Amino acid sequence: MIEMKNKADCCGCTACYSVCPKKAISMQQDQEGFLYPFVEISKCIDCKLCDSACPIENKIESKMFDRKAYVLRAKDVEIVSTSTSGGFVTPLGEWILNQGGVICGATYNEEYKVIHKISGGGQKSFEVQNTCRAI
Secondary structure (H helix, E strand, O other): OOOOOOHHHOOOOOHHHHHOOOOOEEEEEOOOOOEEEEEOOOOOOOOOHHHHHOOOOOOOOOHHHHOOOOOOOOOOHHHHHOOOOOOOHHHHHHHHHHOOOEEEEEEEOOOOOEEEEEEEOOEEEEEEOOHHHHO
């Protein structure tokens, strides 16, 4: 059974929620709007699928992650000048969408609550709430 002792140990991806065969895990928003798993112990069969699906619990070992930092910048000067971080996400996102991919992200609404959004797959951008289980 997945146990979250510290919020930093959860990225809110809903993988644990999505794989639970007994629907023992619900995703609940904290005061800032971030999603965290809550396990209803009476429904849990301790199959450990949630643990095996968790990207935090199952870190990927790769030499790629041994690097200290990567620096990327868009080639388009217009994109760079209107970006706060070098503008690399804009051309990367365009490429992903042009390949038929999907982009997921988070933003704040007017009340400074986190809103999860998804774009791509032939659809316009829309807000995400429990989308992983639907897919």
